[in-house]
Amino acid sequence: MSFALETAANPQGLRRVAIDPVSRVEGHGKVTLLLDANNQVHQARLHIVEFRGFEKFIEGRPYWEVPVMVQRLCGICPVSHHLAACKAFDRIIGATPVTASAEAVRRLMHYGQMLQSHALHFFHLSSPDLLFGFDSPVAQRNIVGVVQANPEVARKGILLRKFGQEVIRITAGKRVHGTGSVPGGINKLVTAAERDTLKQELPQMLAWAQDAVDIAKQLHAQSEVRYPQFGDFRSNLLSLVRADGAMDLYDGVLRVRDANGQILFDGVNDQNYLDLIEEEVRSWSYMKFPHLRSLGREQGWYRVGPLARVQNCDFIPSERAEQERLAFVAWGKGELIHASLAYHWARMIELLHSVEVIGELLDDPALLSGDLVTSGTRQSSGIGIIEAPRGTLIHDYEVGDDDLVTRCNLIVSTTHNNQAMNEAVRSVARDYLNGHEITEGLLNHIEVAIRAYDPCLSCATHALGQMPLDITLLAADGTVLDQVQKSSDGGLTRLSSLL
Numbered sequence: 404m405s406f407a408l409e410t411a412a413n414p415q416g417l418r419r420v421a422i423d424p425v426s427r428v429e430g431h432g433k434v435t436l437l438l439d440a441n442n443q444v445h446q447a448r449l450h451i452v453e454f455r456g457f458e459k460f461i462e463g464r465p466y467w468e469v470p471v472m473v474q475r476l477c478g479i480c481p482v483s484h485h486l487a488a489c490k491a492f493d494r495i496i497g498a499t500p501v502t503a504s505a506e507a508v509r510r511l512m513h514y515g516q517m518l519q520s521h522a523l524h525f526f527h528l529s530s531p532d533l534l535f536g537f538d539s540p541v542a543q544r545n546i547v548g549v550v551q552a553n554p555e556v557a558r559k560g561i562l563l564r565k566f567g568q569e570v571i572r573i574t575a576g577k578r579v580h581g582t583g584s585v586p587g588g589i590n591k592l593v594t595a596a597e598r599d600t601l602k603q604e605l606p607q608m609l610a611w612a613q614d615a616v617d618i619a620k621q622l623h624a625q626s627e628v629r630y631p632q633f634g635d636f637r638s639n640l641l642s643l644v645r646a647d648g649a650m651d652l653y654d655g656v657l658r659v660r661d662a663n664g665q666i667l668f669d670g671v672n673d674q675n676y677l678d679l680i681e682e683e684v685r686s687w688s689y690m691k692f693p694h695l696r697s698l699g700r701e702q703g704w705y706r707v708g709p710l711a712r713v714q715n716c717d718f719i720p721s722e723r724a725e726q727e728r729l730a731f732v733a734w735g736k737g738e739l740i741h742a743s744l745a746y747h748w749a750r751m752i753e754l755l756h757s758v759e760v761i762g763e764l765l766d767d768p769a770l771l772s773g774d775l776v777t778s779g780t781r782q783s784s785g786i787g788i789i790e791a792p793r794g795t796l797i798h799d800y801e802v803g804d805d806d807l808v809t810r811c812n813l814i815v816s817t818t819h820n821n822q823a824m825n826e827a828v829r830s831v832a833r834d835y836l837n838g839h840e841i842t843e844g845l846l847n848h849i850e851v852a853i854r855a856y857d858p859c860l861s862c863a864t865h866a867l868g869q870m871p872l873d874i875t876l877l878a879a880d881g882t883v884l885d886q887v888q889k890s891s892d893g894g895l896t897r898l899s900s901l902l
Contacts, residue, residue: 497779515570526560707794
């Protein structure tokens, strides 16, 4: 695993601290912090250091290949890209709406995806920090430590994810990178035997999903001093909602709230997203920075994902999840909740909602019989928007008369959250760095802030396990004040003592 070592002095006389790479997230990124002589943070940046290029090499491919190709962006949420692309090409071939069977199977596939991804993030990647503490020994702070200390918690998380993956296998053909959805519909129905197998497991999954919400609530209740303050900053919120304002993770219209909870935009058609959103390129990251056109780059950035969705909707259309949403909203005492760690609680509410929706869909007869595909009047462009586990996902395509893709624009969930993650890094660095001696636990505080957003930095597979890490703290004149190396096994060596 390669890593960068920051050694150059900043031309403005600021010291630079680098965290490279960020661990226990999907993909690879680094954090740089610039501090003055009084150890005040002047700049905090999350850099995305990979270049993927999917938008370019999709060009020239037949449109029917694209839903299978784009899901290679990610090994954790391929279903989200698969379905967002299909929804875009539905528009292009005039398949709107798709058949009742296609709608039911796709929704089942999508909510299985939401379940497995949320379970993976919370139990595998984030629970070590939340259960043991941000400063806990690195040898304990991992999924193995969770299994040893809380075997029942780990077991529930693993089996919840397994159930979600089984839903995906049944609807998409494979647990990862399936082919069940096609432009215009689907290529297979669910059999009665497959449905019955899932229904048998549903009561247990529902109980465990409720347990997951309870764990998240308990963590907040036990950490009232830290949770409301950690990575807390105000922002706009963006998500899809159903036409009646309900949460809908598969389809809907765009809604934006400001930091005070007032609705800025509502009922925006997904095909008109470019009237609402503008993307900005910055030289120090391969990831773009979207913002609301009408508010500009300084005031128009926003957050997406569970924290936004749970507060942006008017209600959740499933009984248990709606009760939990009301409890979550009550915790804010009349104000929107902006603390980054609240993402975990909101994420588990969505996990519970996903299990409830799966149960409802398994009673839909359209899963078992009906037309697979449809088509209509052809058009040259189409946009597909879906709520992926990490937030709003946009696929935008143009196709020529020869059926080849001529343009592709993808705004993935983590891109929407780019500025918010940078704000989280800045907030936590100012609260916890404050000139203290560099320690592994201190570095983990910054990474905890990033992990709360469940980022997919390259929209690729998870980077699991321990990662090597070199940190150098420089004086204004470039003199090395402190240098720490974390090895791949988690050991910490202070190199500055050897200088």
